[in-house]
Amino acid sequence: MSQDxxxxxxxxxxxxxxxxxxIIGIGTxxxxxxxIDLLAGIKGxxxxxxxxxxxxxxxxxxxxxxxxxLNEAGQLSLYVDGADESTEHLHLVKGGGGALTREKIVxxxxxxxxxxxxxxxxxRTLGKFPLPIEVIPMARALVAREMVKMGGNPVLRQGFTTxxxxxxxxxxxxxxxxxxxMEDRINRIPGVxxxxxxxxxxxxxxxxxxxxxxxxxx
Ligand SMILES: O=C(CO)[C@H](O)[C@H](O)COP(=O)(O)O
Numbered sequence: 001m002s003q004d005x006x007x008x009x010x011x012x013x014x015x016x017x018x019x020x021x022x023i024i025g026i027g028t029x030x031x032x033x034x035x036i037d038l039l040a041g042i043k044g045x046x047x048x049x050x051x052x053x054x055x056x057x058x059x060x061x062x063x064x065x066x067x068x069x070l071n072e073a074g075q076l077s078l079y080v081d082g083a084d085e086s087t088e089h090l091h092l093v094k095g096g097g098g099a100l101t102r103e104k105i106v107x108x109x110x111x112x113x114x115x116x117x118x119x120x121x122x123x124r125t126l127g128k129f130p131l132p133i134e135v136i137p138m139a140r141a142l143v144a145r146e147m148v149k150m151g152g153n154p155v156l157r158q159g160f161t162t163x164x165x166x167x168x169x170x171x172x173x174x175x176x177x178x179x180x181x182m183e184d185r186i187n188r189i190p191g192v193x194x195x196x197x198x199x200x201x202x203x204x205x206x207x208x209x210x211x212x213x214x215x216x217x218x
Contacts, residue, residue, distance in 0.1 A: 004030065007082070008208030011035040013214045014116050015209045021047050023073050025106040026060060028099035030051040031116050035080050036060055036136050050076060051205035052106045053099040054163050070109060072167045079110035082091030083117050083203070084129040084196070088217060090115065090203040091179040095196030097160050104162020104194050108201055115203035119210035126179055130155065130170035132188075133204040137167050139191020147171050166193055 005196040011034035018024065018039070024141035026032060026039075026049050036056065039046070040063035048066040050073045051057035057067045081103055085093040092115060094100050107113045112173040131152070132202050135143045160168055179199030206217040 001113045001128050003118050003120065003210050006211075007031040007116070008034045009209035009214050010116035010118065010207045011050065013027070014114050015042065017078055017112065017114050017205070018042065018046060018081070019077070020045050022028070022061055022077050023050065025050050025110045026052060026056050027054050027103055028077070029082045029097045031082030031118075032056060032080065033059060034181070035065065035116060036065070039063075040065060043209070045161065048073065050106055050157045051100040052081065052111055053097070070106060073195065074109040075160045075168035076106070077112065078106045079113045081113070083115050083121055083198075085123050086115060086117065086121055086128050086206055087123060087126060087179075088201070090206050090217065091126060091204055092198040093126050093129050093196050094130055095168070096129070098131055098132065098157065098160055099166050100196045101134045101164055101194045104198065105186060107198065109177075111136045112205065113201070113203045114205045114207065117209070119208040119215070122208060124177040126197070127174040131174055132157075133169045133171060133186060133193075134162055134164070134166050134193040135169055136191045136193065140167055140169065143191050146170060147186075150174070150185070164193065
C-alpha cells in the first residue's frame, strides 16, 4: 500500500464525521486534497466549506462545493486537515505546505479538529520535521537569530510567499519536548505571525492510515 493510499484511507474515514447541513473547515495538502475529492461525492449533504488556503478553495470550487469566507461562516462544527507530524497527545507540526496561519485560524474557529494522515506522521517527539514559522518579511533575520538562540537552525523557504504575503522560516534541529511552551514562546517573537505547532489547540481526533488499515486516536 502506497503512502498516498494510506492518506486516502484516512480521508475516507474522516467522512464519518460529516453531518447533514454542516459548514466544514478544510485544510491544505495532499491528504486534505483526498478529503476534498471525497467530499465532492456527498456535497449535497453539507451546507458549505471554509478553506485554509487559496489552493484548497480553488479545488473545492472546481468540484462545485460552496466556499465561504470565515467571517460570514461563524463558528464551524468540524475542521479536517493533514499534518507533518503528530504525537499520541495529538500535538501537531503543520505548515509543510505553508498554509499554517490560515489553518490555525480555521482550526481555532472549529468545535472539532479531525487530523488525517498516514501513520509515518506519528512520532514520539516533534521536531524531526523542520518547524515552519510564518514571518513578516522585515523580521526574517530577527526571528532567525532568536531561533538560533533556542537551538534551531533556521532555513528560509526559498521562492515561497504565503497566501498572506509573508515568508516561511523552516527550523531544523529542534527537539520539541514541551510543544505548548514552545508554541507560545515562538509566537512571542516580534514579527512571527504564527508557528506550525498545534499544541495549545491540538487536534481532537487523529485518523492514521497504515498497511493494516485505519486507526483512530482520541
Ligand atoms: O500543514 C499542512 C499544509 O500547510 C499539511 O497539512 C501538511 O504539510 C501535510 O501535508 P500532506 O497532507 O501533503 O502530507
